[in-house]
Amino acid sequence: MKRIILLLFAVCLSHSGLAQDKGSVLITNGTVVTITDGNKENADVLIEDGIITEVGQDLAAPIGVETIDASGKYVMPGIIDAHSHIAGVDINEWTNPVTAEVSMEESINPNDVNIYWALAGGVTSIHLMHGSANVIGGQNETLKLRYGSSMDEMRFKGAPRTIKFALGENPTRVHGQNFNVKPRTRMGVEQVIRNHFDAALDYKRNRKDYLEAKEAYEKGQLSKPPVPVAKNARMDALADIIAGEIRVHCHSYRADEIMMLMRVFNDYGIKDYTFQHANEAFKIAPELRENNAYTSVFSDWWAYKFEVYYSTAFNASILNANGVTNSINSDSGELIRHLNHEAAKTVHYGGTSKQDALKMITINPARQLGIADKVGSIEEGKQGDVAIWSGDPLSIYSIAEATFIDGKKYFDRSEDANDMRLQANPEEDFGRSQQRWYDANGRQGGSCMRGAEMRFTNQGMKYQQSTK
Amino acid sequence: MKLTHIFSIGVAVLMVGVAQASAQTAPAEAFDNVTIHTASGQVIESGTIVWRDGIISSVGKDVAIPFDAYVHDGGDSLHVYPGFIDGLALWGSPEDKGKDGQPEEPGDPSYKRAGIQPHRQPSDLLNAKDEALAKAPEHGFTTAALGLKGQMLPGQLDLFFINGPNTADNLLKEGVGAFAQFEEAEGATYPSTMMALMVQFRQLFYDAKAQRQQQEYFASVASDYPAPKKEEVLEALYPVMDQEQPFFFVVDSKENIERLFWLQDEFDFEVVLVSGKEAHEKADELKERNIPVLASIDLPEEPDWMSDDEEKEEPEEVTDEMRIFRDKQEQAYRASIENIQKLKEAGVEVGYASNGVKLSDIRENLTRLSEEGGLNNTQILNLLTQSTADILGFGQRLGDIKEGRVASFTVYDTPFMEEKAQSLYSVTNGTVTEIESESSK
Known part of the structure; x- marks a missing residue:
């Protein structure tokens, strides 16, 4: 226990300006779940300076590298959650139907104890998403769960930019039905997207023309100065989506609206996108496959609002059987701690193979986030993000015993202290401080609509302003 | 005619002479x-x-x-x-009326509704009858940079000699800084989150740059060019863009200090950090960036279990979990109390700003700084006087x-x-x- 506190203390000290902490470790004699090359019995995994350098048998530990015996245990790539809202300061800039300019990269809370609890579930990376209040919400940020580090060090270096879109009830309720601002309907949602894409294309052209004219004027090649076109953070982000520099992750449920967005994206040439939740995606699995669209779904969570009634626990299995790259996500600080169970449900209900089920929480979300060349499987050359499980990760009885990121241990059940928060408020009493995230918010709280909570009244949905 | 003229000159000379003499002999x-x-x-x-x-x-x-x-x-x-100097006080500020109903479009509010009013001058808006201005001298304060209550950009900071209701007539300098903070717009209005505040700051700089560019182009050609706007909100940012005026930026947590650094790296403005309750965590970088701190002395209450009070209620058993919590809590408490000392040790220039802390709470907190915060009385005096004067650019006068x-x-x-x-x-x-x-x- 002391060790881990010291370790965390050392991490805290190492913040500013120093290179990210990387570790070396040799994990021996486990069942190595490689994901991309099947399971390997009695195998060793050597991680050196943060990188997996060898997977094989009878490997020798280089001098100074700790060896961990994983006999009878499973070694699995760190779980990747493609939809999370833990470790966020604010989640929804819900005041406008389009807020492409804001980014979760500036809303990271590296001190959130949920990070530690997620590590205890074998999770090493999350996709920290903006909420779903807006048609085009903010940009998301892919994180490595380096608990005890800084905002900068939490970032997954080299992960592509992504952005949140949202269709259906959330944006129409927040904006159209509360503020009389378009969109009020699903038709309006489509037009908001198209109008903004068109505006972004205009802006991009005008801005480029201005900058070119400015340069020419300054060189004396033009006699009349141009009228400035100010740089616009929102339009820049929208233009980057069309240019393929930002991947779209779209909150969606109904098959018709998913089809709608694919048509819009085809019109604008947008290719790399993932439908989040997508409870009705099973109805259009072939169309999704044809468009190379990804899906990231819940195993069996539905009926929490009208548009989520037509759902099935076979969703993930049907998508998978149709060749759609699908992941299972949490969107919750509670589900994130047992995503292995969520993946196992696809085996239980839909008869998906165990290997494919595991892909849904490792390499598939990695593909959707554009980090599959770095993590998501145990392969030589990939980053050393792994977890040691007490047994088969798909067993209800298995638990993560240790979790490593870049070869450095961030969770060890044998050294698990009772209170792993990084910060204690001097003025908060012990009882209150014990209150856990899920006590306050429950399974469905603190997710997509955080900061823009809504409640049902006899008159229908009524906007309830956040406490802030 | 001629005589009258000469006489007039004579009177004038005489009057100047009298004025000079009286100046010398006041x-x-x-x-x-x-x-x-x-x-x-x-x-x-x-x-x-x-x-x-x-x-x-x-x-x-x-x-x-x-x-x-x-x-x-x-x-x-x-x-x-x-006389003590307050580096950022809100005395005499009209109450913030930012919440004037809900804007028609929450995502596109007016600058005022969004809390963006960097052009406002306390000297124009000061309520000289504010009790705080009357009470401040009793608490040892003779000078203060006064700011206005508000959100992200509440206005300018004007330096006043504090003298009760006469303060309004004792303006020393307008615009010693531009007041800024990570403070969301009130109610249902953009920016409502930290991430939107960050972008809003950026967008203001982009817009100010474009407006100024058009103003310069307009001035440089004789005709055939559209007249530029003269948005005073954006014009008020020009001195910050030119490093002629620092942002007096209220920030407390180490993460928000980092966010401020990101903005500074992008736009290269000068900063005086105000409040800075966790500034010690970033002391080395503050020193490196040459950012002074006008520190808060709004210290946290000592946790009950740490106090010597014999009547306190002790739980029957201090569990392992409770013990770990207490260790962390004590560490956090000490860090807060020793913030100023650690900044000074790191070579950061530290002064004082109340930024809303009540005058009546100052003495108790100063006593705690001296008893627990590692500062001696001379250091405390210096913090409240010369150091703050130096940061405000008046170190040779005040x-x-x-x-x-x-x-x-x-x-x-x-x-x-x-x-x-x-x-x-x-x-x-x-x-x-x-x-x-x-x-x-």
């Missing part, structure tokens, strides 16, 4: 037989301070008092300290009792850090005000 004032404490900790027993025209003309032990001086005799029992400095000081019946110390006189820019203490009322 009556002096002095405090005699007092214990003088300078900002650097020097103590002059049985000393004398003489000032004229608001400027200290001599200070010391055996100082000759001019024949025309009005002398206050301290009877060797009074203590004189340089902040100490020295020849040539502005005569702003406070006379106490005992050393000011003593619990029962009472201020008796406040001298602000040479003007003496007798303080009516609670007991004498």
Whole structure:
């Protein structure tokens, strides 16, 4: 226990300006779940300076590298959650139907104890998403769960930019039905997207023309100065989506609206996108496959609002059987701690193979986030993000015993202290401080609509302003 | 005609002469037989301070008092300290009326509704009858940079000599800084989150840059060019963009200090950090960036379990979990109390700003800084005087009792850090005000 506190203390000290902490470790004699090359019995995994350098048998530990015996245990790539809202300061800039300019990269809370609890579930990376209040919400940020580090060090270096879109009830309720601002309907949602894409294309052209004219004027090649076109953070982000520099992750449920967005994206040439939740995606699995669209779904969570009634626990299995790259996500600080169970449900209900089920929480979300060349499987050359499980990760009885990121241990059940928060408020009493995230918010709280909570009244949905 | 002309000139010359003579011979004032404490900790027993025209003309032990001086005799029992300076006070600010209903489009509010008003001047809006301005001298304050209540960009900071209702007539300098903070717009309005605040700051700089560019182009050509806008909100940012005026940026958490660094790296403005409760966590980088801190002394309450109070209720058993929590809590508490000391150790320039802390809470917090915060009384005095003056760019004029400095000081019946110390006189820019203490009322 002391060790881990010291370790965390050392991490805290190492913040500013120093290179990210990387570790070396040799994990021996486990069942190595490689994901991309099947399971390997009695195998060793050597991680050196943060990188997996060898997977094989009878490997020798280089001098100074700790060896961990994983006999009878499973070694699995760190779980990747493609939809999370833990470790966020604010989640929804819900005041406008389009807020492409804001980014979760500036809303990271590296001190959130949920990070530690997620590590205890074998999770090493999350996709920290903006909420779903807006048609085009903010940009998301892919994180490595380096608990005890800084905002900068939490970032997954080299992960592509992504952005949140949202269709259906959330944006129409927040904006159209509360503020009389378009969109009020699903038709309006489509037009908001198209109008903004068109505006972004205009802006991009005008801005480029201005900058070119400015340069020419300054060189004396033009006699009349141009009228400035100010740089616009929102339009820049929208233009980057069309240019393929930002991947779209779209909150969606109904098959018709998913089809709608694919048509819009085809019109604008947008290719790399993932439908989040997508409870009705099973109805259009072939169309999704044809468009190379990804899906990231819940195993069996539905009926929490009208548009989520037509759902099935076979969703993930049907998508998978149709060749759609699908992941299972949490969107919750509670589900994130047992995503292995969520993946196992696809085996239980839909008869998906165990290997494919595991892909849904490792390499598939990695593909959707554009980090599959770095993590998501145990392969030589990939980053050393792994977890040691007490047994088969798909067993209800298995638990993560240790979790490593870049070869450095961030969770060890044998050294698990009772209170792993990084910060204690001097003025908060012990009882209150014990209150856990899920006590306050429950399974469905603190997710997509955080900061823009809504409640049902006899008159229908009524906007309830956040406490802030 | 000619004669009249010559006569007029003669009168004019004479009047100028009189004016000059009277300037030189304005009556002096002095405090005699007092214990003088300078900002650097020097103590002059049985000393004398003489000032004229608001400027200290001599200070010391055996100082000759001019024949025309009005002398206050301290009877060797009074203590004189340089007047305290508040680097950012909200005294006299009108109440913030940001919540004027819900904007028609929450995502596209007016600048005012979004809390973006960097052009506002406290000197135009000051409520001189505010009780805080009357009370501040009693608490030792003679000068303050006054700001306005608001959100992300509430306005300019104007430096005033504090003298109760007369403060409005005692403006020393307008715009010593532009007040900024990570404060979301009130109610249902953009920006409502930290991430939107970050972008809003950026967008303001982009828009200001474009507006200025168009203004410059317009001025450079004779015709055939569209007239630029003259949005005062954006124009108020030009001095910040040109590093002619720093942002006085209220930030507390280490993460928000980092966010401020990101903005500074992008736009290259100058910063004075205000409040900075976790600034010690970023001390080295603050030093490297040459960012001074006008520190808050709004210290946290000591956790109950740490206090020596015998009546406190102890739980029956301190569990392992509770013990770990307490260790962390104690660490956090100590870090808060020692914030200023750690900043100073790292070589960061530290002054003082109340930024909303009540005058009546200052003494208790100063006492805790001295008892637990690792600062001695001289360091505390310096924090409140010379250091703050230096940060405000008035280090040669304010902040100490020295020849040539502005005569702003406070006379106490005992050393000011003593619990029962009472201020008796406040001298602000040479003007003496007798303080009516609670007991004498």
